[in-house]
Amino acid sequence: MRATVMYGAGDVRVENVPDATMRERTDALIRVLRSCICGSDLWPYNSMEPSKHGRRMGHEFLGVIEDTGPEVAGLKVGDVVVAPFVWADNTCDFCRAGLHTSCRHGGQWGHALDGGQGEAMRVPQAQGTLVKVPVGEDSPLLASLLTLSDVFCTGHHGAVTSRVRRGSAVTVLGDGAVGLSAVLAARRLGAERIILMGRHKDRTDLGRTFGATDVVAERGAEGITRVRELTGGDGTPAVIECVGTEQSLQTAINVVRDGGVISRLGLAQYTHVPMGVDTMTRNITLTGGAAPVRAYMEELLPDVLNGSIDPGQVFDRTVGFGEVPDGYQAMADRDALKVLIRP
Amino acid sequence: MRATVMYGAGDVRVENVPDATMRERTDALIRVLRSCICGSDLWPYNSMEPSKHGRRMGHEFLGVIEDTGPEVAGLKVGDVVVAPFVWADNTCDFCRAGLHTSCRHGGQWGHALDGGQGEAMRVPQAQGTLVKVPVGEDSPLLASLLTLSDVFCTGHHGAVTSRVRRGSAVTVLGDGAVGLSAVLAARRLGAERIILMGRHKDRTDLGRTFGATDVVAERGAEGITRVRELTGGDGTPAVIECVGTEQSLQTAINVVRDGGVISRLGLAQYTHVPMGVDTMTRNITLTGGAAPVRAYMEELLPDVLNGSIDPGQVFDRTVGFGEVPDGYQAMADRDALKVLIRP
Numbered sequence: 001m002r003a004t005v006m007y008g009a010g011d012v013r014v015e016n017v018p019d020a021t022m023r024e025r026t027d028a029l030i031r032v033l034r035s036c037i038c039g040s041d042l043w044p045y046n047s048m049e050p051s052k053h054g055r056r057m058g059h060e061f062l063g064v065i066e067d068t069g070p071e072v073a074g075l076k077v078g079d080v081v082v083a084p085f086v087w088a089d090n091t092c093d094f095c096r097a098g099l100h101t102s103c104r105h106g107g108q109w110g111h112a113l114d115g116g117q118g119e120a121m122r123v124p125q126a127q128g129t130l131v132k133v134p135v136g137e138d139s140p141l142l143a144s145l146l147t148l149s150d151v152f153c154t155g156h157h158g159a160v161t162s163r164v165r166r167g168s169a170v171t172v173l174g175d176g177a178v179g180l181s182a183v184l185a186a187r188r189l190g191a192e193r194i195i196l197m198g199r200h201k202d203r204t205d206l207g208r209t210f211g212a213t214d215v216v217a218e219r220g221a222e223g224i225t226r227v228r229e230l231t232g233g234d235g236t237p238a239v240i241e242c243v244g245t246e247q248s249l250q251t252a253i254n255v256v257r258d259g260g261v262i263s264r265l266g267l268a269q270y271t272h273v274p275m276g277v278d279t280m281t282r283n284i285t286l287t288g289g290a291a292p293v294r295a296y297m298e299e300l301l302p303d304v305l306n307g308s309i310d311p312g313q314v315f316d317r318t319v320g321f322g323e324v325p326d327g328y329q330a331m332a333d334r335d336a337l338k339v340l341i342r343p
Numbered sequence: 344m345r346a347t348v349m350y351g352a353g354d355v356r357v358e359n360v361p362d363a364t365m366r367e368r369t370d371a372l373i374r375v376l377r378s379c380i381c382g383s384d385l386w387p388y389n390s391m392e393p394s395k396h397g398r399r400m401g402h403e404f405l406g407v408i409e410d411t412g413p414e415v416a417g418l419k420v421g422d423v424v425v426a427p428f429v430w431a432d433n434t435c436d437f438c439r440a441g442l443h444t445s446c447r448h449g450g451q452w453g454h455a456l457d458g459g460q461g462e463a464m465r466v467p468q469a470q471g472t473l474v475k476v477p478v479g480e481d482s483p484l485l486a487s488l489l490t491l492s493d494v495f496c497t498g499h500h501g502a503v504t505s506r507v508r509r510g511s512a513v514t515v516l517g518d519g520a521v522g523l524s525a526v527l528a529a530r531r532l533g534a535e536r537i538i539l540m541g542r543h544k545d546r547t548d549l550g551r552t553f554g555a556t557d558v559v560a561e562r563g564a565e566g567i568t569r570v571r572e573l574t575g576g577d578g579t580p581a582v583i584e585c586v587g588t589e590q591s592l593q594t595a596i597n598v599v600r601d602g603g604v605i606s607r608l609g610l611a612q613y614t615h616v617p618m619g620v621d622t623m624t625r626n627i628t629l630t631g632g633a634a635p636v637r638a639y640m641e642e643l644l645p646d647v648l649n650g651s652i653d654p655g656q657v658f659d660r661t662v663g664f665g666e667v668p669d670g671y672q673a674m675a676d677r678d679a680l681k682v683l684i685r686p
Contacts, residue, residue, distance in 0.1 A: 094601065099626060102601035161628075258437065258445035268623050272615035275629065280611050283442060283632035285504075289623035 003118025008050035020120040025071040028126030030063035058117030059085040060149040081130040084293035085150040090128030098295035143312030152311035155181025157291035162238035162263035166190030174242035175203035177314040177338040187211025227255040246270040263288030315340040346461025351393035363463040371469030373406035401460030402428040402452040403492040424473040427636035428493040433471030441638035486655030495654035498524025500634035505581035505606035509533030517585035518546035520657040520681040530554025570598040589613040606631030658683040
């Protein structure tokens with residue numbers, strides 16, 4: 001079968017790999033209908049050391065079940081299913097607490113497993129991992145349903161952990177697909193004031209469509225001043241950080257209100273957080289992290305199915321397998337916001 | 344009147360200063376019955392640059408009202424009152440949200456104001472700041488009531504913000520008065536497992552009296568291993584950090600369970616927190632800070648009055664004004680856990 005393999009910075013190839021096959025009694029085999037490129041894939045795309053064996057790519061996918069092991073209940077051949085970006089048994093104590101990212105029997109796609117940017121996947125712990133969606137293989141909802149595998153649920157995680165609720169004011173840092181998803185998620189939870197910090201007008205325009213009430217294009221000190229001006233000097237009680245750089249985190253600390261919460265979604269490119277005594281005086285909370293997507297999918301699914309939200313709008317380009325390398329380059333160049341892959 | 348002034352590291356004097364006097368219509372004048380030395384006073388005691396004018400010390404006190412301004416309602420001459428370690432109007436939006444440490448009209452004792460380790464205090468925003476306690480000037484409860492001004496409420500803040508509740512497991516780092524108060528507060532909130540990390544047996548013995556179920560005397564990697572062993576490898580969902588050093592914070596990160604919360608109470612001696620991508624994968628939350636004591640006093644007061652908790656046990660030495668410098672030295676030498684001052 002064909003699958004996407006990264007061999008080093010800027011070197012992504014679609015090539016023939018061994019077919020995905022069943023191994024465990026708890027596996028399912030999936031034919032991939034849609035997958036996509038994640039902002040986090042760009043970090044290795046920009047910096048990965050050359051590798052002889054390469055690395056299988058992709059952790060967001062949606063597909064059709066082609067086979068199930070004897071210990072997989074509730075799923076059958078032909079079902080259309082969405083997979084979270086980590087697999088999990090959905091029964092251990094961490095999963096029961098809603099922290100599927102720390103599942104005792106879970107793990108990450110790629111590495112020793114298949115990657116989502118391929119034709120097929122072996123899915124471990126299939127009964128716990130996969131969520132059946134009541135649509136056909138050609139549903140126009142596939143793009144939005146695919147966002148439940150990572151990006152929209154990740155934005156939702158940021159909104160939930162930063163305590164966004166009806167009437168909240170929130171600042172979202174970053175106009176990438178995660179930032180825009182966080183805007184949409186905050187709006188869905190009833191936020192009244194959503195300040196989006198981003199400087200790419202086409203993206204912040206989509207942010208306004210998703211519910212941003214204010215856009216701040218300035219960065220650094222100017223951006224901080226602007227958010228403070230918009231909020232009577234105080235900043236917002238909730239801040240969702242969707243970039244992952246030290247500068248962005250510093251901005252987050254400077255635009256959060258005393259007593260407020262910063263939720264981190266952007267994959268940390270830093271090792272230390274500048275939170276010394278000043279942030280203690282101000283009672284700032286730092287939270288967030290890898291979204292336990294599986295804990296949110298069933299809650300968010302109905303809103304996607306009934307069309308009340310359309311998170312799939314973050315996909316502004318669709319490619320076939322032949323164009324996957326171009327898709328990576330387009331995202332790296334910011335020519336594309338998020339690239340959908342249709343095998 | 345007499346008051347405590349620090350002139351540099353190791354140089355604390357009790358000397359004559361101008362009498363506390365009324366200035367604002369919202370002031371009250373207090374004769375101090377009890378005050379004490381805080382662990383945070385030891386940081387300047389160990390490191391303060393020599394100062395010609397010195398710095399008035401003390402932010403925990405309890406006293407008798409001697410005068411009130413015309414805009415102070417609900418308090419009268421002769422009332423025994425406890426003051427939080429910051430003063431606050433108790434009416435602004437931050438105070439209404441329970442964050443009196445960020446009050447729009449509040450501030451800190453000492454600096455331009457009187458310090459608590461003196462004979463008398465001018466108390467700004469007296470109506471909002473002071474809490475009347477229904478006891479006489481010679482009540483045996485004065486020591487425990489004094490802990491409501493800072494140390495016990497601070498421990499409570501750690502327990503609340505680290506989400507301790509009935510049945511919780513929590514690790515408390517540090518066997519100083521704040522750490523022991525955090526143990527007592529966690530016990531009061533119903534924690535079932537309280538692991539106290541500390542290596543001073545007399546202090547950890549008091550910690551056991553306060554409710555610690557396990558004591559870990561080892562530090563660093565050994566201490567981390569020990570807590571992990573005690574918790575089936577996982578660490579505890581709540582961690583209360585009561586030291587303030589980078590090493591202690593690193594230990595906190597290593598003993599908190601995935602998805603757990605670290606609450607910081609120890610005054611940060613670091614500028615950066617080692618929370619990079621690993622803590623995002625684990626969904627660790629960092630919270631806590633300066634306790635909004637005023638928000639907790641009314642909730643905790645009844646338990647002190649009815650004797651169901653006795654947080655005043657953290658005071659293991661009582662001094663008069665003449666011995667205040669000795670009291671500082673005893674705390675710095677760890678000969679005393681916490682020193683009560685009786686003017």
